[in-house]
Amino acid sequence: MLSNYLKIAWRNLVTNKVYSAINIVGLALGMACSLLIFLWVGYEWSYDTFHSGGSNLYRVILTQRYDNGQVSTASTTPAKLAESLKKEFSGITHAVVVTWEEKLLFRVGNRSYRETGAYAGSDFFGVFSFPLLEGNPATALSAPYTAVISRKLARKYFGNQNAVGRSIRVNNREEYQVSGVFEDVPPNSSLQFDFLLSFKTFESQFDWASDWNAIGPRTFLRFRPDARVQKVEAGLKHYLKDKQTEYNSTLSLQPYQDTHLYGHFKDGLPDGVAASRTSGFSWRRPFLSWSLPASIS
Numbered sequence: 001m002l003s004n005y006l007k008i009a010w011r012n013l014v015t016n017k018v019y020s021a022i023n024i025v026g027l028a029l030g031m032a033c034s035l036l037i038f039l040w041v042g043y044e045w046s047y048d049t050f051h052s053g054g055s056n057l058y059r060v061i062l063t064q065r066y067d068n069g070q071v072s073t074a075s076t077t078p079a080k081l082a083e084s085l086k087k088e089f090s091g092i093t094h095a096v097v098v099t100w101e102e103k104l105l106f107r108v109g110n111r112s113y114r115e116t117g118a119y120a121g122s123d124f125f126g127v128f129s130f131p132l133l134e135g136n137p138a139t140a141l142s143a144p145y146t147a148v149i150s151r152k153l154a155r156k157y158f159g160n161q162n163a164v165g166r167s168i169r170v171n172n173r174e175e176y177q178v179s180g181v182f183e184d185v186p187p188n189s190s191l192q193f194d195f196l197l198s199f200k201t202f203e204s205q206f207d208w209a210s211d212w213n214a215i216g217p218r219t220f221l222r223f224r225p226d227a228r229v230q231k232v233e234a235g236l237k238h239y240l241k242d243k244q245t246e247y248n249s250t251l252s253l254q255p256y257q258d259t260h261l262y263g264h265f266k267d268g269l270p271d272g273v274a275a276s277r278t279s280g281f282s283w284r285r286p287f288l289s290w291s292l293p294a295s296i297s
Contacts, residue, residue: 047188047260051129053225057256060085060219060236061265065248073265077219077251078240079199079209082121085219089235091227094126099202099217101193107169108157115153117195119202119217125182127222128191134164135180144200147176153194154181170197190259212243220256229253 013020051057060081063073079097086095099119106115125137132140133151140148147168154163163178170176176197185192199217208214223229236251254262262270 043188044261048190048257050186050188051256053222054257055255056223056225056227057127058221058223058229058253059256059259060221061252061254062215062240063250063252065250073269075218075254075263076215077217078212078215078243079203079217080212082123082219082221085221085236085239086123089232091223091229091232092221093224094123094222096121096123096127096220097199097217098124098191098220099199101191104195105171106153106157106195107172108166111157113156115194117193117197119199120196121199124196127220130185131183133181133183134162137180140180141196141198142200143179144198144204145174145176146179146198146201148180148182148196149178150182150184150194152184154178174201176201190256190263212240213246221253 048054059075060077061073061075062077063071065071077097082095082097086092097120101116101118103114103116106113120141122139122142124141125132132148135148140146147170149157149163149168157163157168158166163181166178167175168178185194203209208216223232233251233253236253239251240247240249258270264270
């Protein structure tokens with residue numbers, strides 16, 4: 001029976017060659033496109049999921065409202081915020097301030113290149129799960145003028161020698177001592193960097209870092225698994241009211257795993273969900289558990 005079906009199918013293919021070719025090519029292209037779309041969607045959803053306890057990891061979002069009615073929302077925060085929140089909220093186990101990535105000139109001997117990285121607080125490796133291959137994750141960024149570099153930079157500047165304890169000259173001005181080496185950052189990470197410099201150095205160089213009215217760096221938090229995050233977020237809403245004298249700012253929390261797909265904001269909400277801004281919005285995985293107003297749900 002099966003052999004008869006195969007013979008009939010083969011005869012139809014031979015008899016209608018052009019029509020059969022069009023169908024086969026169309027089917028192949030459709031399957032290939034579907035597979036590529038599936039792989040792309042899977043890769044986009046894989047961003048930042050490699051951090052252990054990722055559901056306990058958040059970034060702080062700051063919203064400023066101006067007298068003309070405009071609303072500005074971004075992940076820029078006061079530099080002092082991370083340390084202050086860790087002291088005042090018991091549910092927070094680690095809090096770190098991280099500047100925006102920039103290119104700085106590195107020099108070791110006669111080797112000189114521009115590298116991409118940022119300044120970060122001492123809690124960085126407590127908040128994030130980037131593997132530290134050499135050095136102590138608890139203290140690697142605790143002292144001024146210390147640097148943690150990627151495996152790639154360690155090979156680039158020091159070859160097979162131990163990089164920890166060696167010096168790197170940055171921007172032809174300061175000498176930084178390498179205090180750790182971390183595994184190269186994977187491509188599906190929202191944070192992309194090849195080095196981290198101690199934030200204490202940044203504070204010593206820029207006076208505005210101690211001013212609550214000055215915003216710029218990002219703040220990331222790790223909570224205890226049993227922490228009541230919504231209660232902390234309620235306390236954050238007017239946290240800056242008595243600290244900032246020049247702006248009307250409110251704080252909120254966003255799950256860090258939503259950073260890649262929902263990192264741009266409009267009217268205080270991530271782009272694409274502005275229709276839900278009237279009421280009932282809460283930071284949750286998009287399209288899965290965000291609550292919508294009764295009028296559209």
